[in-house]
Amino acid sequence: MSSFRSLMAAIFIEMATLIAAHAQQPTPVPVKPTVDADGTIRLPAIAVPFSLLASAKAKQNLLDNIHAFAEGAEQGKDLDINAGRKLLDERLYQPDIRKLRAVFPVTIQSERMGGVSTDVIEPAGGVAARNRRRVLLEFHGGGFEVGAGLGGQVASIPIASLGRIRVISVDYREAPEYKFPAASEDVAAIYRELLKKYPAKNIGLYGCSAGGWLTAESVAWFQTHGLPKPGAIGIFGAGALVPEVGDSNYFGSMLLGDLPSEEDAKKFTPYFDVPELNIKDPLVSPVYSPSVLAAFPPALLISGTRDFGLSAAVYTHSQLVKQGIEADLHVWEGAMHCSFGELGVIDPSEPETQEAWDVIVKFFDKHLGK
Amino acid sequence: MNSLKSVNRNRNIVASVIAAPFLWAWMSCIHATTMPNSQVPAMDTDGTTHIPAFSMPQSGYLSEPAKKAIIELEAMHRKTIWPINIAENRKLWDEEFLKPQLRRMRAVFPVTITPAVLGGIQTDIVEPEKGVDRKNQNRILINVHGGSFVAGARYGGQAESIPIASLSGIKVVAVDYRLAPEHQFPAASEDVTSVYKALLKKYRPENIGIYGCSAGGMITAELMPWFQTHDLPRPGAVGIFCAGAIASEAGDSSFIGTLLDWRQTPPFVSSSPHGAAILDMYFGDRDVKDAATSPAYSPSILKRFPPTLLITGTRDAQMSNAVYTHTQLIKAGVDAELHVWEGMGHGFFAQPVSNLIDVDMPETREAWNVIVKFFSTHLGRK
Numbered sequence: 001m002s003s004f005r006s007l008m009a010a011i012f013i014e015m016a017t018l019i020a021a022h023a024q025q026p027t028p029v030p031v032k033p034t035v036d037a038d039g040t041i042r043l044p045a046i047a048v049p050f051s052l053l054a055s056a057k058a059k060q061n062l063l064d065n066i067h068a069f070a071e072g073a074e075q076g077k078d079l080d081i082n083a084g085r086k087l088l089d090e091r092l093y094q095p096d097i098r099k100l101r102a103v104f105p106v107t108i109q110s111e112r113m114g115g116v117s118t119d120v121i122e123p124a125g126g127v128a129a130r131n132r133r134r135v136l137l138e139f140h141g142g143g144f145e146v147g148a149g150l151g152g153q154v155a156s157i158p159i160a161s162l163g164r165i166r167v168i169s170v171d172y173r174e175a176p177e178y179k180f181p182a183a184s185e186d187v188a189a190i191y192r193e194l195l196k197k198y199p200a201k202n203i204g205l206y207g208c209s210a211g212g213w214l215t216a217e218s219v220a221w222f223q224t225h226g227l228p229k230p231g232a233i234g235i236f237g238a239g240a241l242v243p244e245v246g247d248s249n250y251f252g253s254m255l256l257g258d259l260p261s262e263e264d265a266k267k268f269t270p271y272f273d274v275p276e277l278n279i280k281d282p283l284v285s286p287v288y289s290p291s292v293l294a295a296f297p298p299a300l301l302i303s304g305t306r307d308f309g310l311s312a313a314v315y316t317h318s319q320l321v322k323q324g325i326e327a328d329l330h331v332w333e334g335a336m337h338c339s340f341g342e343l344g345v346i347d348p349s350e351p352e353t354q355e356a357w358d359v360i361v362k363f364f365d366k367h368l369g370k
Numbered sequence: 371m372n373s374l375k376s377v378n379r380n381r382n383i384v385a386s387v388i389a390a391p392f393l394w395a396w397m398s399c400i401h402a403t404t405m406p407n408s409q410v411p412a413m414d415t416d417g418t419t420h421i422p423a424f425s426m427p428q429s430g431y432l433s434e435p436a437k438k439a440i441i442e443l444e445a446m447h448r449k450t451i452w453p454i455n456i457a458e459n460r461k462l463w464d465e466e467f468l469k470p471q472l473r474r475m476r477a478v479f480p481v482t483i484t485p486a487v488l489g490g491i492q493t494d495i496v497e498p499e500k501g502v503d504r505k506n507q508n509r510i511l512i513n514v515h516g517g518s519f520v521a522g523a524r525y526g527g528q529a530e531s532i533p534i535a536s537l538s539g540i541k542v543v544a545v546d547y548r549l550a551p552e553h554q555f556p557a558a559s560e561d562v563t564s565v566y567k568a569l570l571k572k573y574r575p576e577n578i579g580i581y582g583c584s585a586g587g588m589i590t591a592e593l594m595p596w597f598q599t600h601d602l603p604r605p606g607a608v609g610i611f612c613a614g615a616i617a618s619e620a621g622d623s624s625f626i627g628t629l630l631d632w633r634q635t636p637p638f639v640s641s642s643p644h645g646a647a648i649l650d651m652y653f654g655d656r657d658v659k660d661a662a663t664s665p666a667y668s669p670s671i672l673k674r675f676p677p678t679l680l681i682t683g684t685r686d687a688q689m690s691n692a693v694y695t696h697t698q699l700i701k702a703g704v705d706a707e708l709h710v711w712e713g714m715g716h717g718f719f720a721q722p723v724s725n726l727i728d729v730d731m732p733e734t735r736e737a738w739n740v741i742v743k744f745f746s747t748h749l750g751r752k
Contacts, residue, residue, distance in 0.1 A: 039428040050417030053621040244430030257413030314710040331693035
């Protein structure tokens with residue numbers, strides 16, 4: 001069986017060599033991957049072009065993000081957390097919001113709900129009749145440290161406008177000022193308020209990155225705090241877990257010209273730096289608790305081939321499916337972490353981004369109660 | 371190399387999943403403890419990423435049986451037979467790999483296997499030993515085996531059919547289609563079509579499912595435009611596994627999967643007009659971007675696909691083709707389902723000519739269950 005694989009590989013080489021010789025080109029000397037006894041693969045240096053399956057706009061957007069990434073690292077290197085948050089607002093979120101509001105007319109109202117700050121985002125033309133009794137709760141990404149306020153607006157504006165639905169962007173408490181479970185508590189406080197006005201099945205939760213993770217944690221939190229399950233959830237760029245070292249921790253990072261992450265997952269973000277916290281506790285990583293997963297609502301998982309959250313997303317998807325949950329997985333080719341979300345330079349005209357927004361809108365429309 | 375910027379930093383794994391590069395570049399400055407000074411990846415202004423040599427462990431998400439199976443597979447991998455001779459190697463695979471695999475499978479999944487000629491084409495009819503479920507009497511599945519268009523005949527198809535027939539209680543017909551290098555496109559499409567036409571005399575099209583892995587997945591996809599241009603009704607549902615509706619190696623995973631799964635260095639792959647030189651044997655010098663061979667590029671063909679299941683793994687060189695095909699099917703309004711198994715390579719659950727299929731591996735069982743549930747849901751019954 002494996003000799004078949006070797007044989008195919010040999011044919012690759014033989015034919016490619018012939019083709020190369022025919023084209024009068026020098027044949028590069030291959031340095032093949034080797035494998036250690038424990039399954040570790042040692043890989044040679046390679047050059048990977050941008051995916052031929054992704055659009056030209058996706059490629060440009062990726063390059064824009066890499067630029068912003070390098071500049072952000074330079075500008076932010078001596079800043080403390082609050083100055084860093086301000087830098088992100090100015091450099092990233094405000095320009096994104098300007099771009100988005102030019103395309104998606106919305107109203108944004110700040111409102112306190114259950115003692116928690118939120119932004120209520122509605123389409124300028126009004127919520128669609130079918131969505132009057134529906135609402136979406138959005139949790140921003142940013143490592144449970146940044147992204148409050150404007151980051152959430154970025155992730156909410158296109159969905160509110162395209163879906164003609166009310167989206168409440170939640171300013172949950174972040175690290176380093178607060179630790180787990182502050183964010184889950186804030187989500188629960190808002191959810192309780194909403195349940196006075198909306199049936200649970202009409203409420204959807206979603207977020208990208210830390211926001212996706214928080215979405216999954218919130219469902220587990222509701223289960224243990226006597227709250228009904230929401231109608232549907234969206235976990236984007238993440239999984240329902242504290243990540244293991246998966247394949248995408250290597251390739252999702254390296255394909256962006258970045259270093260892989262090899263450290264142990266148990267080194268938490270500051271948010272999870274809580275004494276005695278068990279990372280496999282269902283309130284932190286629901287994916288490891290089959291009975292908790294089995295009570296999840298329909299779930300949408302979105303990732304990309306260059307998203308370091310891909311492994312967490314596909315693993316969570318397979319585990320939800322195993323528990324009989326209606327879970328949809330969508331992976332965009334060449335797409336980086338939250339490429340359609342709030343964590344980078346957004347291009348509202350990028351086809352892949354539009355496709356992802358369309359999938360999100362249709363998913364909630366299909367699964368939320370009316 | 372005109373590198374935009376290489377950013378040296380050290381950060382924790384959790385940050386890698388929760389923060390985008392922009393945020394993270396900054397956050398990592400706060401959390402950084404050391405600065406590695408080894409070679410770092412970098413991206414050119416044209417979007418090419420240069421990745422230095424590095425080591426990569428097995429995925430932390432793998433089940434213990436999967437970790438073991440992949441290491442065992444690696445030991446097998448070293449027993450390469452030289453020199454390359456397709457005829458000799460087909461014999462070798464049959465005797466040393468496929469037949470033992472079939473014995474292992476039949477011990478777990480009791481089935482009957484009956485050779486039959488349908489529409490002039492050799493097939494094997496695989497049925498659960500206890501008989502086809504009453505609810506599935508009017509349903510049938512066609513298996514199009516994998517093996518890079520050059521191998522996998524008979525025994526490969528049987529091995530791909532046994533677990534599905536046994537777990538689903540549906541009759542499976544494994545088609546022994548013509549192979550390369552003796553035959554070329556559209557030989558396989560013609561042969562599977564002959565079987566399909568023969569089945570249409572007894573079964574409604576909506577009650578027929580077609581599935582295959584690797585080359586079998588590509589052929590399954592190519593059958594949809596083939597049926598459309600030959601005035602044949604579409605089947606009830608199709609499974610494109612370990613492949614996409616694209617007959618070339620085109621995306622990110624054609625590099626990543628080639629390294630991790632095929633253990634080869636990618637520039638060789640990309641030097642072929644089809645990305646993978648092996649595909650030349652079947653497709654010759656055809657332009658495989660043509661809708662007949664790569665329907666994923668044709669929205670008008672895609673929108674007439676039946677419900678479609680796509681299965682791949684994060685180490686499968688075909689993952690990009692699979693996820694791209696999925697997004698394009700969704701865009702075309704087709705009921706398409708994508709499942710990706712973390713840490714798994716090409717055909718981990720299906721392709722006995724390139725894998726040790728462990729019938730107890732959770733990942734394999736999960737994939738089989740998804741396939742069974744998919745066809746149970748989407749095929750007609752009447």
